[in-house]
Amino acid sequence: DTAVSQTPKYLVTQMGNDKSIKCEQNLGHDTMYWYKQDSKKFLKIMFSYNNKELIINETVPNRFSPKSPDKAHLNLHINSLELGDSAVYFCASSQFGRYGYTFGSGTRLTVV
Amino acid sequence: QQQVKQSPQSLIVQKGGISIINCAYENTAFDYFPWYQQFPGKGPALLIAIRPDVSEKKEGRFTISFNKSAKQFSLHIMDSQPGDSATYFCAASVGSSNTGKLIFGQGTTLQVKP
Numbered sequence: 001d002t003a004v005s006q007t008p009k010y011l012v013t014q015m016g017n018d019k020s021i022k023c024e025q026n027l028g029h030d031t032m033y034w035y036k037q038d039s040k041k042f043l044k045i046m047f048s049y050n051n052k053e054l055i056i057n058e059t060v061p062n063r064f065s066p067k068s069p070d071k072a073h074l075n076l077h078i079n080s081l082e083l084g085d086s087a088v089y090f091c092a093s094s095q096f097g098r099y100g101y102t103f104g105s106g107t108r109l110t111v112v
Numbered sequence: 113q114q115q116v117k118q119s120p121q122s123l124i125v126q127k128g129g130i131s132i133i134n135c136a137y138e139n140t141a142f143d144y145f146p147w148y149q150q151f152p153g154k155g156p157a158l159l160i161a162i163r164p165d166v167s168e169k170k171e172g173r174f175t176i177s178f179n180k181s182a183k184q185f186s187l188h189i190m191d192s193q194p195g196d197s198a199t200y201f202c203a204a205s206v207g208s209s210n211t212g213k214l215i216f217g218q219g220t221t222l223q224v225k226p
Contacts, residue, residue: 004155033213041199043156043216055211090155099144099205101214103155 003027004104006091012110013081021076021107023091029102030095031055032074034066037088037106049074081111114139116204118217125224131189133220135202138183144205146214147176147187151198159200160187192224 004025013019025032033056034046048056049068063079074091091104118135125131135145146161162169162176162185169176175188189196202217 041150041219041221043201043219045213045215048211048213050211056213092155099161100146100158101156103157105153105155 004091004093004102006089006104006107008107009105010108010110012112015081015083015111017081018077018079019081019109020078021089021091021109023074023076023104025072025091025093025102027093027095027102028072029093030071031093032068032071033092033094033101034074034076035090035092035103037090039087043090047074047076078109081109083111085109086111114206114215116202116215116217118202118220120220121218122221123223125192125222127192127194127224127226129192129224131192131196131222131224132186133200133202133222134184134186135204135217136182136184137204139204139206140183141206142204142215145176145178145185146203146205147174148201148203148216149198150201150219156201189222192222194224194226197222197224 007022031050033048037043046060047066052068065077068074088106088108090106092101094101116137147159148156149159150156160171160174164180173190178185200220203214
């Protein structure tokens with residue numbers, strides 16, 4: 001039973017399109033995150049939600065909009081995709097905030 | 113100040129050898145320092161973590177050494193095995209428990225040769 005699951009695993013799309021990535025955790029954690037891993041494997045936080053409330057919003061273009069319908073789900077919608085958005089996007093969750101993240105397997109987004 | 117600098121970028125070690133990865137930070141507000149291991153196609157997984165009031169923590173073949181005055185910490189992998197070949201990330205945590213975040217180093221790709 002996957003603890004943090006993301007769908008889809010791969011996403012190839014054209015510039016200008018809108019796409020969504022879904023994340024679900026079955027660990028009962030209160031906090032969920034989106035991280036972006038670039039081509040050099042650098043991991044950078046984008047957003048965090050605690051009990052459906054947006055807590056962290058790093059300097060991310062407003063084309064990226066997270067939504068948390070409940071504390072087990074955190075989705076990421078991206079409008080007007082650009083080539084530079086190509087990366088692996090990781091969802092993570094934790095019970096004790098910034099301690100002990102559990103990451104999903106990632107969504108590899110390729111914008112062509 | 114919010115950065116964590118990690119070195120080396122890549123590392124090749126013979127089976128049975130010791131792998132050492134180093135990290136440095138500036139922000140003295142960081143108070144939790146985990147290491148994550150990532151295999152290709154997978155998400156990072158928590159390996160071991162330390163708080164700054166402890167100078168060393170060991171779990172099996174993995175040891176974190178922490179030098180608070182120098183603002184440096186390192187991961188030592190003893191008796192390195194080919195199965196340890198992965199990318200390793202150090203991280204530092206800042207903020208309150210529910211509003212804080214992990215800041216990651218740049219990653220080290222470790223290859224253990226048989």
